[in-house]
Amino acid sequence: MRYRNLGNTNEKLSAVGLGCMGMSHAYGVKDDTESIATLHKALDLGVNFWDTADFYGKGENEKLISKVLTQNRDKIFIATKFGFREDEKGSVFSSRFDGSPAWMREAIEGSLKRLGVDHIDLYYTHRVDPNVPIEETVGAMAELVKEGKVKYLGLSEASASSIKKAHAVHPISALQSEYSLITRDLEKDVFPVLQELQISLIPFSPLSRGLLTDNYEILKDLKEGDARTNLPRFQGENLENNLNLAHELKNFAEAKGIYTSQLALAWILAQGDNIIPIAGTKKRKYLERNAAATAINLTSEDLQHIDQLLKKYPNIGKRYPEGAMKLVDKD
Numbered sequence: 001m002r003y004r005n006l007g008n009t010n011e012k013l014s015a016v017g018l019g020c021m022g023m024s025h026a027y028g029v030k031d032d033t034e035s036i037a038t039l040h041k042a043l044d045l046g047v048n049f050w051d052t053a054d055f056y057g058k059g060e061n062e063k064l065i066s067k068v069l070t071q072n073r074d075k076i077f078i079a080t081k082f083g084f085r086e087d088e089k090g091s092v093f094s095s096r097f098d099g100s101p102a103w104m105r106e107a108i109e110g111s112l113k114r115l116g117v118d119h120i121d122l123y124y125t126h127r128v129d130p131n132v133p134i135e136e137t138v139g140a141m142a143e144l145v146k147e148g149k150v151k152y153l154g155l156s157e158a159s160a161s162s163i164k165k166a167h168a169v170h171p172i173s174a175l176q177s178e179y180s181l182i183t184r185d186l187e188k189d190v191f192p193v194l195q196e197l198q199i200s201l202i203p204f205s206p207l208s209r210g211l212l213t214d215n216y217e218i219l220k221d222l223k224e225g226d227a228r229t230n231l232p233r234f235q236g237e238n239l240e241n242n243l244n245l246a247h248e249l250k251n252f253a254e255a256k257g258i259y260t261s262q263l264a265l266a267w268i269l270a271q272g273d274n275i276i277p278i279a280g281t282k283k284r285k286y287l288e289r290n291a292a293a294t295a296i297n298l299t300s301e302d303l304q305h306i307d308q309l310l311k312k313y314p315n316i317g318k319r320y321p322e323g324a325m326k327l328v329d330k331d
Helices: 032-045 056-069 101-115 134-146 160-169 186-197 216-221 236-255 260-269 284-295 300-312
Strands: 003-005 012-014 017-019 049-051 077-082 120-125 150-156 172-178 200-204 278-280
Touching: 017 032, 032 056, 032 284, 056 077, 056 101, 077 101, 077 150, 077 172, 101 120, 101 134, 120 134, 120 172, 134 150, 134 160, 150 160, 160 172, 160 186, 172 186, 186 200, 200 278, 216 236, 236 260, 236 300, 260 284, 260 300
Parallel strands: 017 049, 017 278, 049 077, 077 120, 120 150, 150 172, 172 200
Antiparallel strands: 003 012
8 A cells, every 4th residue: 555645744644545435325225244344454455544424324424434443543544524414315415514613513522422532633624614704614623623623624625715715724634525537627726726735635536436437337227315316427418428438448447457446546646646535435345446556557648548538528517416516615
């Protein structure tokens, strides 16, 4: 396993982290036994950076992780997030976001209890609340650092402007946002700010929710309850475009003797040393593949060929429906 520094800290995080959401939330049927085995396998592989949120499974994801975390606390750098307040259906698309200091205070205590720890290594606000100044949210989060309940602060889906405002209140160590081969909105405005302020980018959905894997064919027949059925990229002409792209990427990966997921992760790692993707999985075999991607080095010719494929299939579609896109902070 290769490791990268978190922001301007001395924390060494596995170059590919483990996104734990799918173990309890959004994608398919839960399998707690395999999920626990996957968490133990992460320890064996040196994957020490684990990501969750209080929203995932209405807190059940944090509880699941605690079964391994509490016994191995010194081996794991744990990140969690706050802000979403679920509706009765537990859907992000109809939930409201609350970035207020009052809700943060309630949320942090819940996360600490569910995780079974006395502090959280990296604490994010899950989005930027349009009704609460980011300086107010981060100012309250900074109090948690002073109290020893949190070590480092992060933002999620924040604009360049919000990152600067937040960082002026308290150092921001990480920005978690969607970034992948087909989601590159951050490159123009956000990347320069992250470089300037020495903030790590933590891409979520680096495999585009299963599209950039060898199992992309399952996206043709998603089951009821799968969150991807609500996403434009998995519908109609967008889905057809994306499946064709995935097919060509798979052929290219196979020609190199690697998996599509490894190609996608290696591409992200090649975009900058300050980038640490969190690849979500609840199965050991996929975790092993993801971890092995850290040893793959793509050539300039490889990167050029990938860009040509992306230009060939431009009709990717929006990553969220309109309602959810409103919660993505923009300048």
